Amino acid sequence: MAMRVRQVHPVFVGEVTGIDLRQPLDSAGVAAIEAAIARHAVLVFPDQPLSDEQQIAFSRRFGPLETSIRKLRGDNRDRLDPHISDISNLDEKNAMMARDDRRRIGQLANQLWHTDSSFKPIPARYSLLSARVVPPEGGETEFADLRAAYDALPDRTKMEIEDLVAEHWYLYSRSQIGFADFSAEERAGLEPVRQVLVRVHPGSGRKTLYLASHASHIVGMPVPEGRLLLRDLMEHATQQQFVYRHQWRVGDLVMWDDRCTMHRGRSYDPRHVRDMHRTTVSDERSTLDQRAQPIAARVAVPA
Numbered sequence: 001m002a003m004r005v006r007q008v009h010p011v012f013v014g015e016v017t018g019i020d021l022r023q024p025l026d027s028a029g030v031a032a033i034e035a036a037i038a039r040h041a042v043l044v045f046p047d048q049p050l051s052d053e054q055q056i057a058f059s060r061r062f063g064p065l066e067t068s069i070r071k072l073r074g075d076n077r078d079r080l081d082p083h084i085s086d087i088s089n090l091d092e093k094n095a096m097m098a099r100d101d102r103r104r105i106g107q108l109a110n111q112l113w114h115t116d117s118s119f120k121p122i123p124a125r126y127s128l129l130s131a132r133v134v135p136p137e138g139g140e141t142e143f144a145d146l147r148a149a150y151d152a153l154p155d156r157t158k159m160e161i162e163d164l165v166a167e168h169w170y171l172y173s174r175s176q177i178g179f180a181d182f183s184a185e186e187r188a189g190l191e192p193v194r195q196v197l198v199r200v201h202p203g204s205g206r207k208t209l210y211l212a213s214h215a216s217h218i219v220g221m222p223v224p225e226g227r228l229l230l231r232d233l234m235e236h237a238t239q240q241q242f243v244y245r246h247q248w249r250v251g252d253l254v255m256w257d258d259r260c261t262m263h264r265g266r267s268y269d270p271r272h273v274r275d276m277h278r279t280t281v282s283d284e285r286s287t288l289d290q291r292a293q294p295i296a297a298r299v300a301v302p303a
């Protein structure tokens with residue numbers, strides 16, 4: 001059966017059927033998925049009951065994988081392979097974490113709009129999230145299309161922000177919800193990094209905002225002024241017309257392009273298990289290097 005993609009939101013998001021992600025993917029399959037994600041930014045693959053090994057093998061077809069930062073942030077869970085980010089409320093013994101567990105509280109910041117790994121010098125290209133156990137209600141993930149949001153900005157704003165650089169800091173996003181209890185070791189391993197605010201999305205050749213809750217201020221601008229600008233842009237980019245809400249079903253794999261989207265998890269009753277496994281494909285170089293030497297659009301985007 002041939003792979004089919006159906007757009008499920010007015011501006012982005014494709015639902016992909018006719019493919020079994022447990023099977024090895026040939027280069028034509030990789031090219032087809034890259035073309036689809038270049039256009040749709042978020043791809044939903046329903047009914048894909050993957051093991052961690054299968055998820056890792058599929059993800060690696062799109063580039064080198066990141067390793068989880070759980071060690072850096074003092075999370076001692078060794079439940080999963082280092083290439084899988086543990087997006088669950090389970091501890092190393094597969095038991096539910098207590099409500100006041102520091103690791104659970106640290107993860108709550110995933111409910112702020114963000115882009116994965118924008119706090120790393122070389123951030124994420126794609127994230128792939130596999131639903132293993134979902135709560136009976138809540139726990140959805142929302143996505144925002146930052147290319148459509150950029151297109152809708154007034155020309156004056158586009159000119160004002162064109163060359164700006166933001167500082168992204170993992171600890172800043174956590175501090176926004178009152179979680180600032182970091183050890184010297186954690187602070188040393190998670191230093192702030194700089195990322196451009198506007199980039200050209202290599203997949204589609206379109207301009208896009210690059211935003212995240214990790215962005216704390218604008219370089220060269222008074223902190224309060226830059227922070228207000230970032231808030232305004234986040235508010236603009238997350239208006240309803242740019243947002244898709246994914247209601248998870250067990251077996252869903254959702255793959256998104258971190259270079260041109262933001263996302264956030266939604267809350268759920270912590271008495272229920274939510275077990276999601278994420279693999280993350282790393283980008284090739286920092287956004288500052290990409291602006292200095294833009295990559296030509298790699299993938300043709302069919303109309």
Ligand SMILES: [Fe+2]
Pocket residue numbers: 110114115116263
């Ligand atoms: Fe995330």
